[in-house]
Amino acid sequence: MLLRRIFQFFIIYILGISLLLGLKYVLNLSNYVIPAPIELFTTARDEFSRYFYEALDTLSVAVIGQVISVCLALFVGIVGRQTTWFGSFVKVAAYNFQAYPIVALAPIIFILLGDGFISRLLIAAMICYFPLLLSIIGIMSEPIKDIEHFYQITGRIRWQLEVKIRAFENLSKLTTVIAGSATLAMAGTIVAEFVAANDGIGYSIRIALYQSNLAKILVALFFIGISLSLYQGLLEWLGASIKKVWATL
Amino acid sequence: MKTLRRFLQKAAWSGLVTLCLTALLSTSSLAEPLNYRLKWLFNASVVGDIYADVHGYFTEAGLDITVKPGGPERDAIKELELGQASFGVASADQVIRALSKGAPVVVIAQIFQVNPLHWMYRTENMSITQLNDLKNKIIGVTFGGNDEIILRTLMAMGNISEEDATLFSVRYDYNPFYQRKVDLWPVYLNSQAVFLKKKMAENGEAVSFFNPADHGVQFVSNSVVTSRKMITEHPEVVNAFVTSLCKAWEAALTPDNMDKAIETLQQFDKDTALDVMTEQLEVTRRLIKPTPEMAIGTIDLKAWQQTAQIMADQKQTPSLISVTDAIIPLAK
Secondary structure, three states: OOHHHHHHHHHHHHHHHHHHHHHHHHHHHOOOOOOOOHHHHHHHHHHHHHHHHHHHHHHHHHHHHHHHHHHHHHHHHHHHHHOHHHHHHHHHHHHHHOOOHHHHHHHHHHHHHOOOHHHHHHHHHHHHEEEEEHHHHHHHHHOHHHHHHHHOOOOOOOHHHHHHHHHHHHHHHHHHHHHHHHHHHHHHHHHHHHOOOOHHHHHEEEEEHHOOOOOHHHHHHHHHHHHHHHHHHHHHHHHHHHHHHHHOO | OOOHHHHHHHHHHHHHHHHHHHHHHHHHHOOOEEEEEEEOOHHHHHHHHHHHOOOHHHHHHHOOEEEOOOOOOOOOOHHHHHHHOOOEEHHHHHHHHHOOOOOOEEEEEEEEEOEEEEEEEEEEOOOOOHHHHHHOOOEEEEEOOOHHHHHHHHHHHHOOOOOOOOEOOOOOHHHHHHHHOOOOEEEEOOHHHHHHHHHHHHHOEEEEEEOOHHHOOOOOOEEEEEHHHHHHHHHHHHHHHHHHHHHHHHHHHHHHHHHHHHHHHHHHHOOOOOOHHHHHHHHHHHHHHHOOOOOOOEEEEEEHHHHHHHHOOOOOOOOOOOHHHHOOOOOO
């Protein structure tokens, strides 16, 4: 699964680079617009170690941000699944909060929390959180009538049991959503680094943009892609393992 | 005989049609819609560009120019090469980087004679009269930006190592300066500096500005660029463009035209207060036309050569780039 992900990423990356180089040679563009293969190679060689550690730094923030957003989405999803006034209030609050674009909120976060780790983490979690919440609310609001009916009749239904039943019955959906949200967590962290941080691969992309250095950006994209593929592959493997364990219970 | 006459008649008609078409095409090359990509958003720094557009300077010269705002994600030189723009504004570091990578770009006029990039500091705390005064200071810098190149050059000239001064990464949020976390903050003298100075004064704080040019660093700022293809194939269009643009700048910066220039600017920049805009325009005049006799658009070749040298010294280009071939002064 992991190897397949990496292999697929390589295909996409090579296709993307080939398309750019094709455009470069067809339109006779200079190395300023699209770098030559040799420049890409030398940039990759020169920046390898720096970008590798920066991508790792970004990935570590993305992972923590995703864990936070999964916990938050689970909490809001469980509370928001209720058809009570409070449940609907939580849902409305969550939806409204998401309506503000993160780039508009970023300066406020930046002023309040500075340009360090916490700002990056918060922005990553905020970007990753809402799609997760939508899926979790969807899953948690859908009763599994066949099973829940039995517990309701016998009077043994409690909210914890209800959540467990719905999570178990939708485990496949949940793991897919969580694995998919890794992309958002990574994108969120990069956005955070771009607007409000002095570390990570997003910050390096920002500097490369200032210098109109597409070669550096393409190398940075490679590191982002490869680390994301590894992380997603790992999440999918974890999801499959959990499913196997639950199936034996 | 009859056949020969018919042939001659046909040849004459074909010649006439070709002549008419050529005349038509040569006229349309002047009136062809062209894009002019600015370096930054609409503000006092581009007053001459929008003045040319609004007051018909381009139309008068037979040109159909659309002036487009720039921004951090825009790169006029790339747009020239991709055919998305015919003219643009780019900073010297952009031009030199592009030249080092083989971009067919040429500089046809230099807008700013004095680089607006300065560092602002509180006068109660310090006075920067010599480079040595930068020691033990926390200096704001946009890593990757041209202020970093300028600052590092100044530090090298003043024998100031990274241990002697702390470099602080800056963005558009000025809080670190307000909160006194940073001693010197990079600003554009004709834009942010005006309202920041006003804000600081309201707070009872006086500021001063550190100008790299006073310490020997002549780093060229914004210039008008076009592609080599454009200047080779349509020299008359390029000439008409530069002439009308410089004329418009001249008019926009004439003190007698101040109200008209402000009025023009207000159509595009709706967020800046009138008093701030007026001062921004005054400062812009000093940066673009430092002396009354200086023609707008004059290219300072020595400053360009020093900029290229700085870029090479700072390892921003793989070697020293010759800028002479890429500079075609057209401003009269």
